[in-house]
Amino acid sequence: MDNETGFAVGIGAARYKDSLDPAWRDAAALIVWVAAGVAAFLPFAFGTSPWDAVTLRVPGNQGNWWHFLAGAPFFLAFPMIWLRIRSLLSGQLPTATGRRFLWGAAGLSMVGTTLVEAPFLLHLAGTSDWQRLAVLGLGSGIMAASVVVLLARRRHFSPTRACVAALETAYLANASLCLVVYSGATGGIASRSGWYITIGIVWPILLELLSILTGR
Numbered sequence: 001m002d003n004e005t006g007f008a009v010g011i012g013a014a015r016y017k018d019s020l021d022p023a024w025r026d027a028a029a030l031i032v033w034v035a036a037g038v039a040a041f042l043p044f045a046f047g048t049s050p051w052d053a054v055t056l057r058v059p060g061n062q063g064n065w066w067h068f069l070a071g072a073p074f075f076l077a078f079p080m081i082w083l084r085i086r087s088l089l090s091g092q093l094p095t096a097t098g099r100r101f102l103w104g105a106a107g108l109s110m111v112g113t114t115l116v117e118a119p120f121l122l123h124l125a126g127t128s129d130w131q132r133l134a135v136l137g138l139g140s141g142i143m144a145a146s147v148v149v150l151l152a153r154r155r156h157f158s159p160t161r162a163c164v165a166a167l168e169t170a171y172l173a174n175a176s177l178c179l180v181v182y183s184g185a186t187g188g189i190a191s192r193s194g195w196y197i198t199i200g201i202v203w204p205i206l207l208e209l210l211s212i213l214t215g216r
Contacts, residue, residue, distance in 0.1 A: 023088060030084035032204050035197055036077035036171070042194035045182035049194055050074035066119070069112035073174035076109060076167050083164065093160045102163040109170035110143050116177065131180055138176040143169060149213045161212050168209040175202055 021029065040050045046059055053071025056063030079102055086092055094102065117139050120132045146169035150162060157165070175198055185192055 021087075026084050026088050028204075029208060030081065030088065032201050033077050033080040033084060035201050036074070036205075037081055039194040039197040039201070040074040040077060042197065043191050044178065044194040044198070045185035045192050046187060047191045066116060069116050070174065070178055072112060073109040073170055076105060076171045079105060080164075080167055080171075083160075094163065099159055099163050103166060106163075106166035106170040109174065113139055113143065113170070113174045113177065116174070131183075134180045135177050138180065139173045142173040142176065146209070146213065153213075153215075156215055157212070165209055165212045168205055168212075172202060172205055172209065 043049050044053075048058055050071035052058060053063065053067040054075075056067065058064075058067050083094065083102075086094070117136055120135045146165060150157065150165060154162070179195065179199055179202070182192070182195060185195070189196065
């Protein structure tokens with residue numbers, strides 16, 4: 001029995017779950033992820049959006065690798081939008097090649113988030129102790145917990161739902177980190193509208209991730 005056949009037997013009873021969700025849940029998730037996609041272009045803090053961060057257009061010409069790595073995971077919203085639209089319109093799941101791309105995007109994002117946390121781990125970020133602990137706990141905690149569950153229960157996840165869980169883990173780890181770091185940013189709503197949208201959408205994304213990881 002080859003590895004692929006063995007994996008198929010392992011998840012055979014749950015093969016019907018190799019879909020995203022019922023149509024109404026797909027539609028609800030699509031709304032959430034469209035909001036996430038819009039937020040990627042809205043000011044998150046100090047009038048700077050994730051798009052500005054990845055293009056290094058940061059106030060004071062201070063854009064660097066940290067801003068790029070912190071901004072890039074916000075664009076995981078677009079693979080998720082693609083998944084939801086594909087499921088809603090055609091009921092098709094991503095191909096094996098598509099899943100490899102999604103896993104690659106999630107993996108690179110998690111590596112980037114780990115690097116973003118490095119200044120906090122080394123006490124170089126100039127943040128308070130509670131912020132440093134929150135950043136490390138949320139970012140690393142979300143990634144570690146999800147990876148452990150995905151590996152421990154890998155035979156219970158369909159390929160597509162495992163990809164969704166990986167993408168949501170990568171997005172949440174980075175988003176929660178940024179929400180904490182910029183929680184005290186000055187300015188009105190217009191200068192940090194993306195922050196407010198993000199803090200609203202992380203909760204339904206977290207609920208869906210928990211639903212996948214617990215098999216509900």
